[in-house]
Amino acid sequence: MGIDPRVAGAQRYSVDLERPGMLHAAFVRSPHPHARVLAVDASGVPSDCVTLLPDDVQDLHLYGCQVRDEPVLTPLARHAGDIVAAVAAPTAEAAKAAARLLDVRYEELPAVFDPVQAVSPGTPLIHPDGALSAGEAVSIGVRPLAGTNVCHRFRLVHGDLTAGFGEADVVVQQAFRTPGAAHAPMEPHAAVAEWEDGRLTIWTGTQTPFNLRGDLAVAFGLEEERVRIIAIPMGGSFGAKTFVRHEAPLAALARKAGRPVKVVLDRTEEFVTLNRHPSVIRVRLGAKRDGTLVAKELDCWVDTGAYADCGPGVATKLGYAGVGPYRIPHVRVDALAIYTNLPPNGAFRGYGAMQSIWASERTMDVLAERLEMSPLELRRKNLLRDGDVFATGEVMHDVQFERCLQAAADAVDYERDPRGKGLCVLLKGMQTPSRAAISVERAGVGYVIRSAACEMGQGVRRSLQLMGAQMLGCEPGQIDVPEPDTDTSPFDTRTTSSRSTHMMGRALEVAVRDLRASGGERGYGEVHNEGGLDPDTGQGVASTHWHQGAAAAHVTVDEETGKLTIEHLHGVAYAGRVVNREGAELQNEGSMIMGLGTALFEAIEFADGQVTNANLSDYNLPAIGDLPKRFTHELIEREGAEVHGLGETVLPPVPAAIGNALFSLGLELHELPMSAERVLAAVDARDARAAAADSAPEARVPVAVDGQGLSG
Amino acid sequence: MGGGTAVEWLAPSSLEEALALRAERGGDTTVVAGGSFLAILMNQGFVAPTSLLSLGKVQELRGIDVVDGELRLGAMVSHRAVERDPVIRRDWPVLSRAFGLVASPRVRNQATVGGVLADADYASDPPAVLCAVNARAVLRSPRGVRQVAIDELILGFYETCIAEDELLTEVRVPAALGPAVYRKFRSRSSEDRPCVAVAAARSAGRLRVVVGACAEVPQHYPDVCAEGADGPIDDAVAREIGAVYAKRMAPLSDSRGSAEYRRRVVAVEVRRAVEMVGADGAGNGAGREGAGGEE
Incomplete structure (x- = not known):
């Protein structure tokens, strides 16, 4: 093996992406934690920039991995940092400068910042119209409490x-x-979005390529096959790069620009992203x-x-x-x-x-x-x-x-x-439940293993090479593990919850058996874990x-x-x-x-x-x-x-x-x-307890501390 | 970098040229030393200078010299250089130690002696220790040269007495005649800035105790310190000095600790610092430095 590309500086991350004719995006974020967007004036933005305004997303839908409650651009800012508009420009600096020239007028609304307070009577509702359950991508039935800020109640009896x-x-x-x-991964969120013939391709650091594909298909009203996610290795994630983050407004901006658009969030934006x-x-x-x-x-x-x-x-x-x-x-x-x-x-x-x-x-x-x-x-x-x-x-x-x-x-x-x-x-x-699939193909000197298991520094590629080498009887270096691509990688639920080595390892055993049984050229393996909890x-x-x-x-x-x-x-x-x-x-x-x-x-x-x-x-x-x-x-x-x-x-x-x-x-x-x-x-x-006990040895100071203002 | 417009980058290669540019441009251009602090401000959009005057190429500002027993540190000397220089380690070990406790090696390679004083950030380590050892900052302009003590230099949050045509070119530290310690109390990570910083020095019978990171400017109460003038300082005196510092100070609150918490820690850390420098007599040139020096 040569030097690890991460050590040699050769590893390409999503921050390094380049596409021909690419523009750079900056997001316009609400400074208010809860405010209605009244008007957006883009007249001060230079003419070589493309702006994405509320009118541009009228045809798009709410999305969300478990509850469909998130708009591509929000007409109602629900947190300080919520994205209300976006700008694309020839350089990242120009985009940031142009974003500052966009004039947004807001009507501020009362806000709530504590979860216990948010469920007390009379608290302003953050999603007053409720939201639809996403259904498919969800492993749990979602139980919102109507007329409250509770988007899900889980009970176990x-x-x-x-x-x-x-x-x-x-x-x-x-x-x-x-x-x-x-989460503070070293690499911030970054991506490039590009449209061609009504088909969206996104290169992004993500742990959830298939969820991202499904959710963006919902948002843009497309068949899932019209969305392609190429999951670039991440410079750390720890859960930060799951589901739809910066990708939705970026894709909408690229659609309007008619050109590829890239975004790299800065560290401050990371703190309002997830x-x-x-x-x-x-x-x-x-x-x-x-x-x-x-x-x-x-x-x-x-x-x-x-x-x-x-x-x-x-x-x-x-x-x-x-x-x-x-x-x-x-x-x-x-x-x-x-x-x-x-x-x-x-x-x-x-x-x-x-x-x-x-x-x-x-x-x-x-x-x-x-x-x-x-x-x-x-x-x-x-x-x-x-x-x-x-x-x-x-x-x-x-x-x-x-x-x-x-x-x-x-x-x-x-x-x-x-x-x-x-x-x-x-x-x-x-x-749980979850599904993992993997394919193995014979290549020149070894094998290619394709899966949607995403590399974020946890070493899933290495694990697949080691397990594959043992099962296939070759050296780990003879196994190529390309980056996940929803067009070519078999389906996987997602790279989360410490499941990849376990699930992919089992799927790989099935795939290798299939390869042996069918002539040694290609094999496919899939495992399902059934289950889930009744939310009530x-x-x-x-x-x-x-x-x-x-x-x-x-x-x-x-x-x-x-x-x-x-x-x-x-x-x-x-x-x-x-x-x-x-x-x-x-x-x-x-x-x-x-x-x-x-x-x-x-x-x-x-x-x-x-x-x-x-x-x-x-x-x-x-x-x-x-x-x-x-x-x-x-x-x-x-x-x-x-x-x-x-x-x-x-x-x-x-x-x-x-x-x-x-x-x-x-x-x-x-x-x-x-x-x-x-x-x-x-x-x-x-x-203080000891002193009280000394002065009144019979009086026991209670140990238990109740939560402040909690109501059951 | 802020904005889509190019930022002017002035990079004089001599002190004379730098002073001339500074005098000519004054407040129109922002002086950059190591840039470790300015870059954070710019990245966060707190400042958006249109012109930067970099001292990076001015070799005259990189010297570490001893003249007549006095240490002279050029403004562009890095924290790392102060930490590692063999002469400073031997004769002013408290400075090596204090500068060596700043952030991480990556930051210390970049941050400079002049920069940290000119920034006048209340949460930096060096101002308190430099104040305790009676250091002076040299300010130059075409009008002339002046020397100011650290507590004259730093006037408030990010505010100094440096005039618009002046550059801070050097820091001078008198010969160390007695023990000195720097105690950096961190309430969070080892790479964090101090929650409470205490520098104490005894020299020729005089005790100086300076508390940093707790208020707009380093806090120093000479009348309280006078108690420890002669002879060994016993524990009761050290405790009393700590208590008075804590009582007299009006500490600030930030994410490293509330005002009330800081007051508690000041009493403890001042006492510990005084005990450390007070243990071995009046410090009349015997041992140059106290042992420990950090928590």
């Missing part, structure tokens, strides 16, 4: 909650918050005196921002992941995906799991304290084992939670001394394949300033069978580092709906100097096991492991990030 809490000797209730976060869902989660957990869990109730307010995007799916996954990998006979989950006037929130490495795992696993340690039990023992006692039934009704198989948890505990020597240490164990699902009961098949993992943290605190030092962080992912060891280890490390940022300092800050830290100086990402003193992880394997996805497994447990380590020191954190300032406030609160 298992057993009898009232009876369950009736059996409990101890009940704890806690409320938690998580903020929005930026972020992670802020959430408020209330957990009630009941147990017998011996630690047997009997009942759990989760209420989740999930802020999906101005448009639903995949918020319904995130609320669903957040909802069932929050149950945790435990045997609990009585469970109720109520998760609302809620519109607010913040930028849209969508897929983010972990897809909602982090938010509810943070809340649920922190609550486990609060319960353990109330029971005067070791948090490790409490978890061990209740973990799901092979053959157990999960709250969704699924019978669990290949269950490795106890191994993962024990490995994490052992890494930090938890059983010898748990002080300053915290644990987290998690269950997380994979996109949460019963069904959440995931055909479970991601299982754990983390342990050891922290020390400067109690005068609240500054945390992570002495040791250990992550554990169940891998089943490792395909690409180096790649798998890098996924663990990357997930843990992202988890550290989430735990310690990442938060998008808003003032009246405006992002106030939309740059990488004010918004901090973890740097190499932020790694824990000891930073370790492991991949758990099992002889004969299938390949398990692991691209995000050890991100969600990191905040809870650190939060529980603080809790072992008496420091109660309920909100992310666990900034030094919040830790210092927790030190003050602990000392």
Whole structure:
């Protein structure tokens, strides 16, 4: 193998795209979080520019991957940064300058920025006309609540909650918050759109070429075959480059210009394009005196921002992941995906799991304290084992939670001394239902493997080469893996939820068998995972394949300033069978580092709906100097096991492991990030409780903190 | 770059030429040193200069010299050079350490000594430490040369006393006669700017404590420091100085910490800094620098 093209600077990304006669686009964005566009005056724009105005998109339709609620250009800005017009010019600089000359008049409307407030009576409605469900591309039935800002309600009902809490000797209730976060891939969103004979081609960095094709076909009223998506390798994504983002207004602008048009978003625009869902989660957990869990109730307010995007799916996954990998006979989950006037929130490495795992696993340690039990023992006692039934009704198989948890505990020597240490164990699902197809063809010296699995730095190409080489009996370098192209690549649901190596690996086995059976020239393989959950009961098949993992943290605190030092962080992912060891280890490390940022300092800050830290100086990402003193992880394997996805497994447990380590020191954190300032406030609160207990030893200060103004 | 119109790029190759251009063009052109700060402002659209006066080719501004025991840093000396220069590391280690704590090596290779002072950004590391070691900025124009102390140079948020025809050409630091420390308290990433910065220096019996990143300009209370004039500073004195700094200051709030939080941290970090420089006597030329120097 030669030098990795990414290292040699030879890798071509969507920011590098060039097409003959290409113009450059700039978007005109609303400065207001909620405002009606009254008029757009383009008379000041130079004559060599092409403008895309509201009148130009009259014939286009609303689109959306789970709810069709998003216009190509919006006549009603629903967040600061919503795209209301666009300009194409000979250079990117000229386009940006021309965009500033476009004069837009607005009528400002009342806005709402908090998901709990957005569902209280009398709040302005962000999509007053409701929206149609997208149907086809959706794996879940969407359940909007008419006349509210709720675009989806997911409920899970298992057993009898009232009876369950009736059996409990101890009940704890806690409320938690998580903020929005930026994916912050090194490469921003970029694309080129080009029309030829009424057919649209888009070159773009995307994780979801077939969803993008389908959604753009809806928006432009075309047959799907009239749209072609060529998915360029991404310089990072983490969920940011899913579904339709910048591509819709770009395609409309190219249609009007009659020429190819390119756009590259700047870093500030990235912060209003797609972020992670802020959430408020209330957990009630009941147990017998011996630690047997009997009942759990989760209420989740999930802020999906101005448009639903995949918020319904995130609320669903957040909802069932929050149950945790435990045997609990009585469970109720109520998760609302809620519109607010913040930028849209969508897929983010972990897809909602982090938010509810943070809340649920922190609550486990609060319960353990109330029971005067070791948090490790409490978890061990209740973990799901092979053959157990999960709250969704699924019978669990290949269950490795106890191994993962024990490995994490052992890494930090938890059983010898748990002080300053915290644990987290998690269950997380994979996109279900889903379908993956792949083809193999004999080529000159080897084979060509075609699929729609998108490369974003996670190494899916390498995994396909390694698996293909093993199955086909050749060298990995003899296998060519072209970039996904919806005209030539077989269908795949999407490159998300750590599913590609697992699903494509299985499809590839079928394709190679087909190739052998049919003369050795070409083969085709396809696998389907059936399932899905009933949105009203949460019963069904959440995931055909479970991601299982754990983390342990050891922290020390400067109690005068609240500054945390992570002495040791250990992550554990169940891998089943490792395909690409180096790649798998890098996924663990990357997930843990992202988890550290989430735990310690990442938060998008808003003032009246405006992002106030939309740059990488004010918004901090973890740097190499932020790694824990000891930073370790492991991949758990099992002889004969299938390949398990692991691209995000050890991100969600990191905040809870650190939060529980603080809790072992008496420091109660309920909100992310666990900034030094919040830790210092927790030190003050602990000392105040101790002082109160000293002065009145009989008076117990309640540990549980209810959410502010939450209403069930 | 802002706008579709070309930005004028003036790149004099001598100090004389640079001073002449500056005097001639004044506020019509924006001076660029390393550009690490200006580029952020331009990318975010906060400023859109039509003309830039780059000092990148002016070799006279790149010197690191010691004259009569005084360190002279040219305005275009990079942070990285201050961090790594063997003479500075030996004789002014607190400067090496403080400049070495700025952002990341990528930024430190670009950012300059003159640039960071002329920007007068409240959240930068160098102003507090330069103020604590009694550094002076040299301002030149065709009218002449003047030297100003750091607390005279920086007047407010992004505001200095540099006149429209002047260039900041050099920073002069007197010989270090006693221990000095720089404590950079970061509330977030290791590459973040300080939430609270404390520089403390003892020299010839005098204690200077300067708090940066908490207010418009570096905060320095000579009357409070006078308590630590002679002899070892005991813990009670260090605690008292910290408490008075915290009480007297009116800290700002930003994403690195609220005003109330900063006040708490100022008390702690000032105390720690004073303890570090106070431990080994009056600092009459004995040990040049205190040990530690960062959190």
